[in-house]
Amino acid sequence: MLCTLIGLSAATLTMFSFVPQIIRSLRTKSVKDVSPVTLFQFFAGVFLWIIYGILRRDPVIIIANAVTIITLSVLIFLYFKFDKGVK
């Protein structure tokens, strides 16, 4: 019970971690200080975490990483949108 509660809190914090970055990028329309390698490496890692969660039948890992991959996809989309705009 406590374990699930801590897992859910951890998941909630990390899975929405990129939301403030999305808001900032939308506001400034600038992403030049953001590393695209970090974004893609994270994407690949989170994808594998989802597979790991499925294999370990751990719903917390699956849900947390599924939401993360969605927010991360939005950020990657914005990265290309605004990075292109600068050139």
Added chain:
Amino acid sequence: MLCTLIGLSAATLTMFSFVPQIIRSLRTKSVKDVSPVTLFQFFAGVFLWIIYGILRRDPVIIIANAVTIITLSVLIFLYFKFDKGVK
């Protein structure tokens, strides 16, 4: 076995995700497009993931997040170093 291998690959990718961002920030000495809220929210989340890993006795989760919290700490340090420099 396959499960552990996928978990370790996932962990390796995500725990070193911030390394390219650290390299970029060191090179450009600029962090103005990086959201500090994202960094702190991530830090709090990763900290709770470590507790969750300990409670679930999952070494992959513990190690992955322990390394992440170290690289994230370096990035937070750089954020304040270079953010201050701009003002």
